[in-house]
Amino acid sequence: MNKIEQMSALINGQSYQNGKWVEIISPTTNEVIGQVPALTKNEIDKAYQIAFDAQKLWAEMPLLARIKVLNQWKELITSHKEKIADLMVLEIAKGRKAAITEVERSVMYIDYTFEEMKRIHPRAYNGDSWNAKNKLGIFEYVPKGVVLAISPFNYPVNLAISKIIPALVAGNSVVFKPASQGSLVGLYLAQLAKATEIPAGVFNAVSGKGSEIGDILVENPLINVISFTGSPEVGKHIASKSLKVDMILELGGKDPAIVLADADLEDTASKIIKGAFSYSGQRCTAIKRVLVDAKVKNQLAKILVAKVAKLSVGKPEDDCDITPVIDNKTVKYIQGLISDALKKGAKNLIGNKVEGNLMMPTLIDNVKENMKLAWEEPFGPVLPIISFKDIEQAISIANKSEYGLQAAIFTTNINSALSIAKRLETGTVNINDQTQRGPDHFPFTGIKDSGLGAQGIHDSLISFMRPKGIVLNWKD
Structure with missing residues (x-):
């Protein structure tokens, strides 16, 4: 005690x-x-x-x-x-x-x-x-x-x-x-x-x-x-x-990471993991959904799973990557989002286990627009993966959200990055890096909810x- x-x-x-x-x-x-x-x-x-x-x-x-x-x-x-x-x-x-x-x-x-x-x-x-x-x-x-x-x-x-x-x-x-x-x-x-x-x-x-x-x-x-x-x-x-x-x-936020087919997938995955799972995902600026080109979705998912498996899970005193979420009410809410997605055809790639308030880092693949996990903010260590066929679909999914805090775009083509960034309805767009607050002297703002x-x-x-x-x- x-x-x-x-x-x-x-x-x-x-x-x-x-x-x-x-x-x-x-x-x-x-x-x-x-x-x-x-x-x-x-x-x-x-x-x-x-x-x-x-x-x-x-x-x-x-x-x-x-x-x-x-x-x-x-x-x-x-x-x-x-x-x-x-x-x-x-x-x-x-x-x-x-x-x-x-x-x-x-x-x-x-x-x-x-x-x-x-x-x-x-x-x-x-x-x-x-x-x-x-x-x-x-x-x-x-x-x-x-x-x-x-x-x-x-x-x-x-x-x-x-x-x-x-x-x-x-x-x-x-x-x-x-x-x-x-x-x-x-x-x-x-x-x-x-x-x-x-x-x-x-x-x-x-x-x-x-x-x-x-x-x-x-x-x-x-x-x-x-x-x-x-x-x-x-x-x-x-x-x-x-x-x-x-x-x-x-x-709140439902910050998307939009991954184009030409992105450096290894570097992209590292930044997505950091952006999604730092402090167990309990950040308004955490990456809360990955929108990835269908042509490289399976390849990216494989790399993400390998990196999630290396995250340490345990007590904050031990400086683990994943520590208990703030309360049991949050645990139940996140589990409800995951269960809804799995019932509707999504696939659990890794995680989805709970010990008290400690949630294992979780990747959910094949998330579709009819699933709550695609739209609601979990505020915990779970990341949905949504594939898109073309840029128009990716922008549409990103902008349908009731939130508009931040977004990230991963690509080696600066023209594509700037073109997409201009069209995203959000406060800030990060190109080739995770969504994040700061540096603290940068303007920080959100639109919509x-x-x-x-x-x-x-x-x-x-x-x-x-x-x-x-x-x-x-x-x-």
Whole structure:
């Protein structure tokens, strides 16, 4: 039995507990490994009021002064990266090396955000181009106010920092809600923030079951911006509840890898495996379907099977390639998708075995458009293979999806790659590499049910600010 980690919320610069708890369950052992406060409406409303009251003075601080105190938090995150990684291993079954890498990547994100914010300058316009003589407009970017940042379980450091730091350095205050599974990591980050000179109330962290406090979180009238990463169902619900609030939504994906007959199949297969099975496929940008030219489908499938067979499967403490998925509900959902496909004529090439929450990496061949696995997002270590006869069919299958986050094209013909890329309905197309988020300063966006708004460091900063103009008028 693991030691139970108990974390506090952060409200007005103070650790906060109310004696009511949400239990955190280990994906690896299905045992209780932690507790976080189950906050009430009054407590959450208090956090918003405090954030609202603290924001204006924070925004009035010079940029370099804000950076100075936020840098203290960055330094603490760096010095505590081993503990943060241990919590990720415990709470979300992420391999320890990957957890350390996530913390280090987040520190780089913070540094780059500081530098990018320094490069966002006011814009000046004269009126001459509109025949408006003696008129000069100066437009600076100002913070929007109070930001609600909701992070997912799969990247509890990086996808928290990528919301919180741009919002804070731009002069907003933040109420942060980590995913229930991920709350130990999120609230530990908050306790590190508490040890800095960030003014009380500027950054607050709350916790509780999303099913119980979700509407309370998003309906508060003091919110100016919601930045959410999570499931499409929850994202759509947030949008329906928050019509008067600016929103940045990063939702699901069904990212295709389109493999043409002229592709380097060995290299392509290596990148597909990495793209599909890293962190057990629990990434919105994971490759979630392979669309391959029928002429080379069997050859590619054979190479993929050989590479899947070499993936290590086991505990996150052992840095295995495949570790337990986040919970048993997810296991059952993925098994349902696989069963539906097999009943309708698909073929299991490898895997399709389960031990607790640990799912063996699975390849399903001969997947057709009448199967759920062709369209629904599994968020786990299963990859369907769909063959196509020509490029038109491949593009059609790719674009029929309700998602539009990322896609990958594998080919040695740059003309084919660019021609297909232009026609794919998605946020980003990767040519001859896996679908992936980043580098973090690249714009990151999805269309359809994959999201709303743009992220990436520059775009995130702009999302948390608005232009405000002062127009000078004079007489000759």
